[in-house]
Amino acid sequence: MTMPEETSTAAWFHELTNRVAAAHRADDTAEVNRLLDYAEREGGAHWRERLEHLLTTTTLIKERRAAGLPGGAHSIGHNGGVLVCDFCGGEPVIAYYPFTPFQLAVLDAQMDSGDRWYVCGRCRELHDAGDWKGLRDWVGPAARQEPVRLIWHGFRTHRTGDAVPVAPGSNPEAGRP
Numbered sequence: 360m361t362m363p364e365e366t367s368t369a370a371w372f373h374e375l376t377n378r379v380a381a382a383h384r385a386d387d388t389a390e391v392n393r394l395l396d397y398a399e400r401e402g403g404a405h406w407r408e409r410l411e412h413l414l415t416t417t418t419l420i421k422e423r424r425a426a427g428l429p430g431g432a433h434s435i436g437h438n439g440g441v442l443v444c445d446f447c448g449g450e451p452v453i454a455y456y457p458f459t460p461f462q463l464a465v466l467d468a469q470m471d472s473g474d475r476w477y478v479c480g481r482c483r484e485l486h487d488a489g490d491w492k493g494l495r496d497w498v499g500p501a502a503r504q505e506p507v508r509l510i511w512h513g514f515r516t517h518r519t520g521d522a523v524p525v526a527p528g529s530n531p532e533a534g535r536p
């Protein structure tokens with residue numbers, strides 16, 4: 360499994376997430392750590408952070424359920440380190456679309472959407488052409504997952520404006536509350 364050139368980073372990350380989730384379910388800590396190390400080596404520390412964020416969220420939801428509580432509220436992801444495209448995981452990000460925050464129900468947990476949808480150049484072109492099929496094809500298997508479909512739909516129906524350019528190498532998320 361290597362970082363893709365012909366397919367999107369989202370396809371790579373989707374497979375990696377499935378492997379990490381399987382190892383986590385099997386309590387195979389060595390394999391989880393091996394995959395986290397691989398993600399960092401292959402994609403950079405920000406991909407390791409994303410996997411760790413997913414694991415933390417999954418563990419919190421499990422603990423709450425075990426205690427008889429609903430899943431609680433969590434953020435979908437974070438873009439604190441290196442910005443990546445919210446569609447395909449690609450870099451560099453060139454713009455974002457503002458949207459009204461919404462909540463996404465995943466089983467009994469609530470996911471907070473944030474309010475900016477970051478895009479790479481390729482996805483911006485597809486999006487602005489209204490080519491949702493092209494976007495799904497480029498993103499790959501992850502685009503067919505129910506939570507991903509729901510957040511894409513939420514973004515489509517909550518978008519409030521056109522693309523706002525992001526200066527190369529800058530991170531407009533840095534320092535935001």
Ligand SMILES: [Zn+2]
Pocket residue numbers: 444445446447448449478479480481482483
């Ligand atoms: Zn993209």
